[in-house]
Amino acid sequence: ESDADQEFLHNLASELSIPIYIQCYDFNVESVAGLSFEDHARNVRYESLERIAAENNYTHIVTAHSRDDQLETVLMRILTGTGIYGLRGIDPVRGRIIRPLLCLSSEEIYGFLRENNIRWREDSTNADLSHPRNRIRHTILPLIRQNFPVDTSIPSLADHARETVGLLDRLTESLPIIRNDEGAML
Numbered sequence: 001e002s003d004a005d006q007e008f009l010h011n012l013a014s015e016l017s018i019p020i021y022i023q024c025y026d027f028n029v030e031s032v033a034g035l036s037f038e039d040h041a042r043n044v045r046y047e048s049l050e051r052i053a054a055e056n057n058y059t060h061i062v063t064a065h066s067r068d069d070q071l072e073t074v075l076m077r078i079l080t081g082t083g084i085y086g087l088r089g090i091d092p093v094r095g096r097i098i099r100p101l102l103c104l105s106s107e108e109i110y111g112f113l114r115e116n117n118i119r120w121r122e123d124s125t126n127a128d129l130s131h132p133r134n135r136i137r138h139t140i141l142p143l144i145r146q147n148f149p150v151d152t153s154i155p156s157l158a159d160h161a162r163e164t165v166g167l168l169d170r171l172t173e174s175l176p177i178i179r180n181d182e183g184a185m186l
Contacts, residue, residue, distance in 0.1 A: 001124060008121050021052045038131065046097075053096060065090050065099045068106040071154045072136050075144075079136075084168075087161035105151065 006022060013020035025044055032040050049061045070089045077086040092099050101109060113120055129135050144150050 005121050005123075008119075012119070019056075021048075023048050038133070049097075059096060061097045063097065063099050064101050064109070066101050066104055066106045066109055067151070067155055068137075070102055070158055071150060072133055072141070074154050074158050075141070075150070076133060076136055080132075084161055085165055087157060088165055089155075089158035089161075091162065102155075 010020060010022070027037060027041060027044075031037075032043075035043070052058070053061050074087060074089040077089070090099060090102065092102050112118075125131065126134060127138070129138060141150070
């Protein structure tokens with residue numbers, strides 16, 4: 001399936017005359033102890049994107065995370081345990097990474113693609129309920145959506161958490177650092 005994804009993207013990039021960077025990585029051979037497959041794959045993707053950006057003097061890396069991704073991330077963190085930093089969800093900007101589609105639902109994005117006859121590929125693992133995020137997406141969220149306005153309330157919670165964390169960070173940066181006689185921070 002990933003070979004077909006690669007061919008699809010290669011053809012699309014060629015059609016649009018845009019550069020494409022392809023990296024093959026064997027996650028079965030190069031796994032990391034203590035990291036889930038999903039976490040490890042995400043780390044590899046972002047490391048690759050940062051390397052490609054640096055090598056090509058790109059100032060930004062743009063991802064297609066949607067409001068649904070934000071909702072799922074925050075809900076998953078709530079259900080597994082998190083603090084204020086985890087409630088921030090997916091940051092719209094982190095370094096050179098920007099996520100301009102966080103304000104749009106997945107359905108709005110798919111609607112745009114359909115209206116403009118733009119082809120896309122679906123990752124079949126998105127339907128695999130053995131992954132916690134997919135269980136939230138396909139099982140838990142439909143039930144919650146019947147009774148609660150989570151499509152607006154949870155992204156709003158993430159926005160408020162991000163504002164609070166930003167304020168806390170600015171406040172702590174302005175505090176003097178106090179050290180004991182051994183030089184340890186107090």
